Amino acid sequence: MNFVRAPKPSRIIRRSLAVLAVGAIVAASVALLPTNDASALLPSSLPPSAQAVVQTAPDLAKICARLKRTVAKTTLCSHGPDPVGAFGGATKLKQTSAGEEQGVAVAPASELTALCSATGVSGKRIEVIYGVPQDRTNRFSTMLAPVRDMMRQVNNNLEAADAATSQNYRFLCTNGVDVTVRNVTLSPVGSDGIFTFDDYVLSLQNQVEFGLGPVNYLQNDRLYIAYIDQIQDVYPFGGQGELSIDDQPNPAANANNDSRPRYSMSAYLDMPVIAHEIGHNIGAVQDSAPHSSKGGHCYDEADLMCYDDGGPYFALGGTLTFTCAGADSAIDCHDEDYYYPGTPPASNYLATHWNTANSGFLTPIVLAVPPIVTVKSPLTLATRVAQTANVTATFSTAVQGVSTTTMRLKNPAGAVLAAAVSYNASTRVATLNPTATLSADTKYSLSLTGGVTGIRDAAGIPLRSTGWSFTTGPAPTISTRTPASGATGASRSASVSATFNEGMAGVSASTFTLKNATTGASIPAVVSRSGTTNQWILNPNSTLAARTGFTVTVTGGTSGARDLAGNPVSTSTWKFTTGS
Known part of the structure; x- marks a missing residue:
């Protein structure tokens, strides 16, 4: 069976996965849907009758038993292993892992602060593990820095999902300075020459009983993500995680947010693989999501959680769609299948279904306030x-x-x-x-x-x-006033004028006015410019009253008298008195 992921950058990557594993995914997913109509597995983009079925309040015990397995001390639901082809192929993953083991630059303080949010120990935490089978060489001292750096990359990818938010993964940082990485010995590969997700989980849950270590990793507020060293020759996949099939929107009720340990692993030190498996642990992708494969993934590329997994959607004829620009590490490229940072609009699927942004393993959403x-x-x-x-x-x-x-x-x-x-x-x-x-x-x-x-x-x-x-500037000024300020015996029939030191605009009957100083009554007049000069003339419509005081006002402002550059004159008033 072929598995296809988005071109990166322009070619389609194809690969194979065991038919048995695919059959298990298909059969389990079909069994979980409360319908006898297989067409319900197809997206609404196919015939109208083919609609996704919303599941609420599932019986997790039954679902887990059908989907994967029950192991000692906890029940796990898993979508099955993710093939290396889902992440670009084994060659690409090996090259990436090898590159990550090279010199690692010192992390900026801002990255460490994000990784160690809220002191780094309270509440739910993602606990990072360097795991190595008992019969392989332990390289913890060499791999500590690369593993820590990879978790910074994983967190930076989440932050990049939306520039307007500052949400981070809640990594465990026991020293409050950098992500804690546990050095854990796992069950040996042994004579059977294989290493599985079961081996990993059983090793973590039974460290004491198996004689592997002093502590069992079973905390109910932990998401355990492990990079398992030196298993690429015996584990033919990229990684694997568990998931809860529960699309209820309320974080307090949703099984993806309950108190229990959860587990993911990666055979490669690769950001998309590790981020992908953490995505499963926090509830991506629900079967009812708009672009769900009904096998734990989506088909809307390019996206961190999307590829052709051979699930029911693909088994019934569905194909990948390529509507998302950018890298395969994009987290929910259209913010509508499993992650919406913030409050989704009412029309968005995530407004009424499980939104991984509400996971307790992520910090609360804080809107990024830009400087102003x-x-x-x-x-x-x-x-x-x-x-x-x-x-x-x-x-x-x-x-x-x-x-x-x-x-x-x-x-x-x-x-x-x-x-x-x-x-x-x-x-x-x-x-x-x-x-x-x-x-x-x-x-x-x-x-x-x-x-x-x-x-x-x-x-x-x-x-x-x-x-x-x-x-x-400078601001314009009035150089000459006629009659002059304080003048007496002024002609009752003469015009009033103001001469400015530069060309003016906005001088009109509303900004160059004359009033009776005693009564305050406005004197109707015509205001005009004297030729091409800077003198403006106010000509009253009638002869002024004798032996009467008058007030002249030139009003400045952005819409008043101003020079040709827009600089307003200072508002000015003066008085004169007419003669007999």
Whole structure:
């Protein structure tokens, strides 16, 4: 039987799995569905009558007995071993494992903090095991660093599933500094020349009885994930895990979140294999999921949990679909089959079914809050800005990546101005200091660029790229007023005028006004410019009253009297008194 995974990057990988194992998966899965209609195993993309069946409150004892096996001290349900072809083939996996054993760089502090969340010991924890059969060479001292590094990669892959969240696996870190790796001796390969998932689980559960170690690995708040060294010649698969067939949405009721030990293993030090098996342990993929193979996997490639596993969906004629861009390590590429970080919309399958994001072996979802600019100077659309002014931005949290490439000032032509850029970590203020004095009456644009290599906070959450503009001064002024301020005996029929020191816009009957100083009544008038000069004339519609005080007002503002660059004049008033 052929097993197919997504092209990576452009070829289809084919492989074989024992017919007996596939038959067991198909028969078990069919037996679990409460229907006699085999067409119910096909997806809704096939004939309308072929709909997935939702299972709730399953009888786990019966399901486990049919699906796989019962072993000492606990009941395990397993989908069966994942073939090496599901992860690119044995050659690829061996190359990856060999590469991981090379020098490992020191992990960034942020990665270790994520791995050792909440002190690293409380509540449910993923306990990492370096396992080796008793009759093979123990290489724990050599493999400790590569195994730890692999768990960082597994966790980074989860974090990458959604940039807006910061969910992590809850690894056990007894020292609170780095993931704990147990050095565990397992049952020997022995004369039969094979090593199975049963051998692994029985070895962990019966360490004391089998004389392998001082502690049995049976804690009810543990997910045991093991890299088993030196079994690739006797274990012809990539790895294997157990799963609970329970799609109830409530974490408090779902069997995927109950208190019991659970087990996964990998024969290779490979991120997709280990992450895939952990995925099974936390409840992916339920039979009722939109793209379920009904054998513990999905058919919507490329995806961490998807491949042609020969399950009922494929046995009845279903095929892989390729609607997901990206690498095979993507976690639920469309956020609709087994993992939705956050609250799924009502229309999403995971809104009413088990969502692995609610697993107790993952940290609670915390929405990643990007840094923002809280204070800008000059302000957005500020005018009359000093030509020697610096531009500053104050951030809501400490950031990194502030430089001349991420904080830039441009002129109206789009040219970037030469400037010195600095960042004060204690005040969280970034400052751009132009090399040359800015031009007068000119609109400039400031840009701040976020991104993984741009401005971002200490955890790497990027600023949403932003920017604003401002206009340099100087502000326009009134150089001549007629009648002059405080004048008496002014002509009752003469016009009122204001001469500015530069060309103006926005001077009109609403911004250049005349009122009776005693009554406050507005004097109707026509406002016009005197030719091409900078003088503006207010011509009353009727002769002004004799021996009466009048108030002239020129109103500035962004929609008032302003120069041609948009700089507003300061609002100005003056009074005069008419003659007889």
